[in-house]
Amino acid sequence: MNKPLPFTSFYTNKDGAVMKNYWASSKDCKACPMKSSCAPNIACRKITRTIYDKQYLRAYSRQQTKRGKQMKKLRQSTVEPVFGSLTQFYGLRKIGVLGKLGAHKVMLMAAIAFNLKKYLKKGGRKPSSGIFEAAIESFQSCQVIFRANILNILNAYRFS
Numbered sequence: 001m002n003k004p005l006p007f008t009s010f011y012t013n014k015d016g017a018v019m020k021n022y023w024a025s026s027k028d029c030k031a032c033p034m035k036s037s038c039a040p041n042i043a044c045r046k047i048t049r050t051i052y053d054k055q056y057l058r059a060y061s062r063q064q065t066k067r068g069k070q071m072k073k074l075r076q077s078t079v080e081p082v083f084g085s086l087t088q089f090y091g092l093r094k095i096g097v098l099g100k101l102g103a104h105k106v107m108l109m110a111a112i113a114f115n116l117k118k119y120l121k122k123g124g125r126k127p128s129s130g131i132f133e134a135a136i137e138s139f140q141s142c143q144v145i146f147r148a149n150i151l152n153i154l155n156a157y158r159f160s
């Protein structure tokens with residue numbers, strides 16, 4: 001109803017995300033004809049938005065462009081199935097190491113193993129056996145479930 005809805009405070013929700021609160025004035029809402037549908041059970045209307053609202057809106061408007069739609073299609077057919085496979089079938093639902101550096105290492109190894117698997121599946125030239133031994137050795141430090149799955153892949157190709 002063309003009344004101001006000013007920012008009043010920050011708060012952190014139960015997922016740890018920082019949000020912004022906007023409160024209308026109770027004086028405005030009390031006298032408003034829309035009160036029963038807009039703010040039926042409280043004295044005045046409150047709206048909550050993430051602190052990244054501006055960035056979300058910018059990303060959303062970019063996704064609606066022709067180029068944005070093309071890129072979404074490309075991402076859905078290339079990157080997202082890989083993440084899906086890693087989380088659903090290769091034990092990467094959680095990263096079992098501490099710190100960004102450790103997580104980065106696990107993701108790099110996952111990418112190497114996944115690319116190697118794809119390469120060999122598409123009929124890529126089989127590398128000399130020493131490469132498999134080196135790869136297996138480097139995977140020994142990975143988390144248990146992930147390591148078991150990757151080692152199975154490598155062994156399957158090594159002996160095929």
Ligand code: SF4
Nearest residue numbers: 001029032035038045
């Ligand atoms: S009740 Fe809703 S529409 Fe009316 S003044 Fe308050 S916020 Fe605005």
